[in-house]
């Protein structure tokens with residue numbers, strides 16, 4: 001079975017995007033890791049599937065698979081690419097698009113200058129819903145990690161789980177070493193994405209993210225949102241933050257309390273192809 005796909009990226013976090021609205025077909029989850037392989041397949045951090053919605057009040061269903069083949073709840077950079085894809089491929093004429101994800105509804109807005117603004121919804125801070133094993137909410141938690149010792153983390157779900165650590169110098173942060181020890185930590189029953197954040201000032205941070213199911217990526221949209229939420233809750237940041245990732249910059253806005261998080265950034269098409277699955 002042949003399927004057309006687009007290769008896209010959001011600040012270097014790269015995707016294979018497949019339209020399953022106009023194409024009849026499917027991709028078996030046990031094939032995803034092979035397709036994600038940068039030597040033997042197309043190569044990507046996440047696979048994004050564009051599907052027909054299952055409810056009348058949204059335009060599309062948005063499904064996401066990590067490079068290791070695991071299906072996940074959310075992907076922020078992918079959401080911007082999703083919006084660009086459905087508009088450029090004429091699957092919709094709308095510049096304001098509602099999509100359903102595994103954990104809720106997202107509103108995507110294409111701007112006039114190639115950026116996409118995503119309403120990422122409310123951050124989830126209740127430990128059991130992240131999921132995280134702490135008995136009650138705290139802005140930060142001490143966690144014992146074998147091979148490291150005690151680390152202070154912020155725990156936030158943006159639909160998917162994130163642990164946020166503060167570091168003094170992002171260039172020296174032990175992203176691979178600590179990330180691979182914290183990702184499978186039993187305090188996070190569904191595993192966790194691990195963000196390392198250097199605070200420059202209350203409106204600017206630098207961030208690197210060890211993504212669950214992938215490893216370090218050049219950018220992580222939900223990771224940027226989680227870092228800003230955690231930084232505000234811990235008193236280090238104020239609303240309106242520029243997040244500089246290895247692949248470029250995102251703008252994150254959260255008014256605190258019960259408000260929605262908004263993320264603004266680019267979505268870049270790279271090439272189109274056809275694969276036999």
Ligand SMILES: N[C@@H](CCC[C@H](N)C(=O)O)C(=O)O
Nearest residue numbers: 075076077160212220221222
């Ligand atoms: N790159 C993403 C996040 C993708 C999913 C993540 N690895 C997970 O397992 O939750 C983003 O831009 O948000």
